[in-house]
Amino acid sequence: xxxxxxxxxxxxxxxxxxxxxxxxxxxxxxxxxLRTRNRERLFLESCFRTQMRFVVDNTNPTAAERQKxxxxxxxxxxxxxxxxxxxxxxxxISRNSQxxxxxxxxxxxxxxxxKRMQKPTMAEGFDVLYYVALKPDGTYSMQLMEE
Ligand SMILES: Nc1ncnc2c1ncn2[C@@H]1O[C@H](COP(=O)(O)OP(=O)(O)OP(=O)(O)O)[C@@H](O)[C@H]1O
Ligand SMILES: [Mg+2]
Numbered sequence: 113x114x115x116x117x118x119x120x121x122x123x124x125x126x127x128x129x130x131x132x133x134x135x136x137x138x139x140x141x142x143x144x145x146l147r148t149r150n151r152e153r154l155f156l157e158s159c160f161r162t163q164m165r166f167v168v169d170n171t172n173p174t175a176a177e178r179q180k181x182x183x184x185x186x187x188x189x190x191x192x193x194x195x196x197x198x199x200x201x202x203x204x205i206s207r208n209s210q211x212x213x214x215x216x217x218x219x220x221x222x223x224x225x226x227k228r229m230q231k232p233t234m235a236e237g238f239d240v241l242y243y244v245a246l247k248p249d250g251t252y253s254m255q256l257m258e259e
Contacts, residue, residue, distance in 0.1 A: 114138070114165045115185035119172040119232050120197025121225045122217045123208035125246050126169050129195065134167050142169040156181075160188040173229040175236055182237040194232050194241040196257065201226045203246070234259055 116138060118126040130140055139159060146152045159166045172178050178194070185192050204222050211217075234241055234257065241257040 113163050113188075113190045114193060115181065115190040116165075116167040116193045116195065117172060117178055117181050117238075118167060118169050118195050118197065119178065120195075120244075121171060121173070121199055121201065121204050121229060122222045123204040123211065124197035124199040125207075125244070125252065126171075126195075126197055129197070129244065129252075130167050130169050134165075138165040138167045140169050141166050144169075156184065160184070160190075171225050171229075173225050175230050175232070178232060178236055186237060191239045192237060194236075194238040196232050196241065196243050198243060198245045207246075233257075 116134065118130065120126050127142075127144075130138075134140075139155070141152060141155055141159070143149075143152065146155060156166070158164070168181050170177075172181075182192050201222060204226075205219055208217055208219070208222060232238065232241060242254050243257045244252055244254050246252045
C-alpha cells in the first residue's frame, strides 16, 4: 500500500499534481479540506484500517511535520513516497495571483512557508523521493532525489 507525501510552498503545484496523477487512485488528505487535526487523524486511521492509498496534500515544510506521516505510514507497512515541489517564491506568488476565491492565499503566508521550508531528504524515511519543478510552459520536470 502506498502513502504519498507532497511538500512545497503555496502555489507550487501540489494539488494540480494530485488531480493529474492520483485523483483516481488515492484519497486526498489535506488540511485545506479537512480543517482540523482531529478529522485528519480519523481519516488517516480509516485509510490504514481499510488499506487505502492516500496522498497528504499540505505544504509540509518541516521534517517534523513530515515525520508524523512517515512514521505512522511505515508502522502500517505502507510504502512512503515523497514529492518535493521546488519553486521560487516569486514564481509561486505569480501563480497564486492567478488564483481566485479561497485558493488565493496571502503573499505573506508564501514568504513565511518559504522561510520554514526544509528540503526533504531520504534520511527522513522515504522509500522514494522525487524533486518536481514546474516549467514556464505548464509542464514540469521530475527527478529522483538520492539523498
Ligand atoms: N505545471 C504547471 N505549470 C504552470 N502552472 C501550474 C502548473 N501546475 C499548477 N499550476 C498553477 O499554479 C497554481 C497553483 O497550483 P496548485 O493550486 O496546484 O498549488 P498548491 O501547491 O496546491 O498550492 P496550495 O499549497 O496553496 O494549496 C494554480 O493556479 C495552477 O493552475
Ligand atoms: Mg493545494
